Amino acid sequence: MPPPALDYLPPEIFLAVTDLLPWTDKESLSIANNKIRNQLVPHLFRHIKIDCPLDRKNNLQSVIQLHGAHILSVRLNVGFQPNPPNSSLEGTKVDSDTAEAWYWDDYPTSVWAQDSVDIPLIHDVIQFKGMPKCTKLIIHTNGVEDFETDGGWDENDLADMSIYFCTSPEDWETVKDKEKKYSWRKAWNELWRDVARHAKTESLETLHFLPIKASCWLEPEWAAFLGRLKNLTIRVYDNGAGWAANTLEGFNAFFNQMPDFLFEHAKGLEHLCIAGHEDGYLGQDALRFESNTMLELKSLRLETMSITESLKEFLSGSTPKLESLHLFNVAAWAMGDEPTWADFWKAVRGRNPRLKEVVYGSPKSAPLTEGECYNDDFDPEEMDPEEVARVRKKVTDDPTLIIWPYVTSDDKYGDVQDWEDLNLESLEKGDDNREYKLLTDEIKQRQQNTAS
Template sequence: MSSILDLPAELLLRITEHLPFHSIKTASLTNSQLHKFLQPLLFKCLRATNQEEDEADIRCVIEKYGREAEMLAFELHLSPGEGDDDSLYNVGNESEDSDRESGPQHRLTTLARDLLSGQLLRDISEVRLKFMPADDFEGEDWGDDHDLGGIHIHEDHETQDDVSEREQSLLWRRIINETYQALASRKGVKKLELSKVVPRACSTFYSAEWQGFLGNVEDLHFSLWGSSEDSHSNAVPGYLDFCEDLNDLFFTHLQRLTKLTLIADPGNPMGMNGGNHHLPTPIRPSDMPKLMCLELENFFVEPALVNFVRSHSKTLASLSLKNCLATSTYSDSGRYSWTSFFGALRECHPMLDTFTVTNERVPLTQDEQFHQGNTPFVPSDDEPENVKLIRKQVLENPNLRLWPYVYLDDKYGIVYYCEEDNIEAFEAGEDQAEYDAWMRLVASNQNQP
């Protein structure tokens, strides 16, 4: 009987490259010969953390399979509390009383620093860094004088001097700075993913080394942490400060970037700056002159986004909007419709040949908006007739879309959908008509030589 191992090596490699990771892992357990053949795929990504208990396992993997690694996926665990000046280097010396009171004190181990900086696995060109705060920043001791966590971690304005002082007094702030500092010294990173970025500046952001590091990145995936418990992050000054500074700290330095994925926190969407609790879109027309692909999630459509597309009309080939929103008649920023957005895009005459817009939910009733749980919302039989008709039309015609309109609560910053605007926009048909006209322009660009 023929074996899969009888296939030519090149063909076998092409087949396995298209398999999901769990299938590759299962296949590698079949026999030692196949396991050895699949090692480059199995250990393409090295996963590491700054937790001391993981260090021995990570070193073992590096010694055996480090030569196969092309990507570093690093999880930075953070814990609350203060620390003395030597706390970063005294790993494992916490007292039992300290452990009982506040749990383990996560630090940046020597191994973690060497991995991030490129002292180990220096040929890696792709880095994923995910921030993992204990209890998602809930609880006490995240600030000076035992301040609470949540939105309070970015409650106050901070100057550059304030940032430096916080790094001296708060261990988790110091660890974040040390992490970015180590990463900035790594050479050859072309693809960078920063996941759940903590919305506080650090000293490294102001350094020439950090700016130079960003200047060589070609593909950036950036998502921002935010709190949606009770009051939202967009209701406190420090969060707004950080969002306003994002351009100077990150995006203005990305001179070689060709692809950007930018994800705002779903409870704290970005865009339409000027209204109560609205956060600025952090990219400017002069940024990223080589950008070809832009993916945005949890943003407001707005004139600033149109201006960015206009400034990149000769280079931008693909634009994707996921769970993006328009401001309703109740918004402090004023209503900016999907009709206005698509019409303004058409006037830019961009060379875009790919455009997608997707929304996971566009509520038509309050019951739908406030539905909770893991089960899909099921409309009741007593819904208004016009709502029933809309649902029927969307179900029968896949080309029809629902367009979401929202406003932010003027006190807590909570995102509320405006069911009336959602219904009226669909019934008026203007958003749909302008979207169809825009998509015809995109389609015509696909036929350009």
């Protein structure tokens, strides 16, 4: 029998072939023989996911000893638990049909581990010990059952479960009081205190980032940690329960205060991505930027939010090194004194001399009629009024034109509401596309000058 053909391929060709395979096929191939496995192992064990609090029966140390040399990123899936029913403080509400949860009689001693003896293991992981190639730390956070377990999360006038743990704005004294009363808030603070204290990474990604502050953010270690970061990604929490968290004053206040506890400390940050949740659009009252912060920023990516006056001002002089701007599912706010798209693009063009690329993307075309908003089978050729058809034809004839979206969000449910009349008016007026074209033309000219 001839030997397997794959065994005789040069390593670079073998790896190029296996890169095209689905993950499960790579796993299956890796057990074919020792030679193939040895070639694949560095490509199979690039990333490690760890559930916290770490189970008492875990093999984390042995996994890192075996495969740590290949790991490029660490992801910590951090879960929080409400106070148990037997807590002397606000505890989980139970009835006769409630199934007993594991943490009722065995509440974890730390955010990191059920057993205190394992806490140093996670501290070592945060420092990438035994993982010499690792450069990226990813942290995913969530409450048990998406915070839907009844009771023990927060005491307020609305509810003590679901999204309502971020109902009201919190000053720092309130934050400290809640860290004493709620075990999960203490754990949230422990998480960020230890990350600031131990992490060596320059690249941090937060997934399902909870809109609550931690008292350790007042400490010098937190400012020093943020000052070391080069890359930061924040993907925002929401639970998609029907009532979006963006309807809550506390949710919006958290992101409005972000310059104070984050941006002003990120003095060396070069790449920033902030993404709202698909069910939790960041409107005009939420994310705030502050001038003269993050002066080293080279790339900015924003998703599922509105352009605001603070963002316009931030991009009007605080980003002298900005080279790349990506906007996805971003719209102008249709009410108040927030900037139009023309205002925004003019500001970007005026004060960003190193800008090399601007990318705008949207999951759908902005509507020009009410029918488009509510009819999945809408056919503009058949249903457009004459005036709308005339304006829409401009976009059809000139693919460089964009229907720039204007929106607001519903106060009760948080749903994004299109302003199709304003979309139509702005498209017909032409200022938004005119300013965008001036910006893109200037970038092209800049690129040509650099190349010549």
